[in-house]
Amino acid sequence: MDFKPLEYIWQPADNSNGYTLLLLHGTGGDETDLLPLGERIGKQYNLLGLRGNVEEHGMPRFFRRLSAGVFDEADIHFRTHEMVHFLKELSLEKGFDADKLIAVGYSNGANIAGAILMLYPELLAGAALFRPMQPLHGIEDPFETEKAQPVLLSAGSLDTTVATAATTAYASLLEANGFRVSLHQLETGHNLTQQDITLAGKWLADSF
Numbered sequence: 001m002d003f004k005p006l007e008y009i010w011q012p013a014d015n016s017n018g019y020t021l022l023l024l025h026g027t028g029g030d031e032t033d034l035l036p037l038g039e040r041i042g043k044q045y046n047l048l049g050l051r052g053n054v055e056e057h058g059m060p061r062f063f064r065r066l067s068a069g070v071f072d073e074a075d076i077h078f079r080t081h082e083m084v085h086f087l088k089e090l091s092l093e094k095g096f097d098a099d100k101l102i103a104v105g106y107s108n109g110a111n112i113a114g115a116i117l118m119l120y121p122e123l124l125a126g127a128a129l130f131r132p133m134q135p136l137h138g139i140e141d142p143f144e145t146e147k148a149q150p151v152l153l154s155a156g157s158l159d160t161t162v163a164t165a166a167t168t169a170y171a172s173l174l175e176a177n178g179f180r181v182s183l184h185q186l187e188t189g190h191n192l193t194q195q196d197i198t199l200a201g202k203w204l205a206d207s208f
Contacts, residue, residue: 003082007031007051010094013044019100019125019208020046022087024109026131028059034104037192041104041201046096052108053079062112069133069161071111076135080115084123102208103127104200106192107161111135114170121145121177126207128152128200131190133162134170145178150207153181154196156188 009031021042023034031049038047052062054075063079064072091098102125103113110129117127118136121143132153151174155167164185171183182203186195 001078001081001085003085004053006053006083006086008090009035009047009049010090011035011047012094012096013046018097019102020048020096022101022103022105022113022124023047023049024062024103024105024113025049025051025060026107026109027056027061029106029109030060034106034109037197037200038104040197042204045102045204048090048096048101050083052112053082061108063108063115063135071133071135073136073138076112076115077119080112080119083112084116084120098123100125102204103129105132106130107132107190117145117151117174117179118143121179122147124149126150126152128154128203130154130192130196130200131156131159131162132170133166134173143177148178148180150203151179151181152200152203153183154199155183155185156190157185158187158189161190 021038023038025033031051035049052060054061054064064075105113110132113127115135126149153171171181175181
């Protein structure tokens with residue numbers, strides 16, 4: 001496989017509890033985008049910001065899309081395997097516990113985190129997904145986890161990018177495969193809000 005390393009920023013915690021927040025930006029962002037959010041929701045966590053290896057008109061993404069809301073699922077498979085391979089190698093280099101990764105992703109970043117849940121269901125310790133869409137639809141076999149990891153889904157009821165019914169169906173699919181899902185529908189659009197940050201901070205404190 002022609003995997004490439006990802007650009008990243010690594011910020012170890014002074015008194016690490018062993019968990020690392022894996023920060024995954026939306027389209028057009030980079031490895032720095034969610035660092036302020038990570039610092040606000042979990043000061044005791046290591047922070048790892050990644051930049052997607054795909055570019056769309058000069059904007060970084062984590063996987064290709066065919067059009068708005070239509071994903072290249074073959075590329076999602078490749079980029080997910082590429083990211084997981086990179087994370088496992090980086091954990092050895094930096095000395096963090098790869099079994100204590102908590103994904104925090106926004107939009108495109110939430111979707112690649114969701115692909116990790118589906119293709120590597122036992123890998124992540126949990127995931128906070130802001131404005132997510134179900135990334136893969138062609139998986140015929142279940143992707144159950146026996147760990148019952150907590151997953152926060154934060155959707156916008158006024159979001160013109162993601163339909164409310166689609167988010168509800170996605171949450172049900174994750175629950176059916178063993179994840180412990182908390183779904184929140186906020187009265188907002190696709191943008192992140194203070195309410196998202198507050199929700200994520202409480203979810204982290206309650207879950208880990």
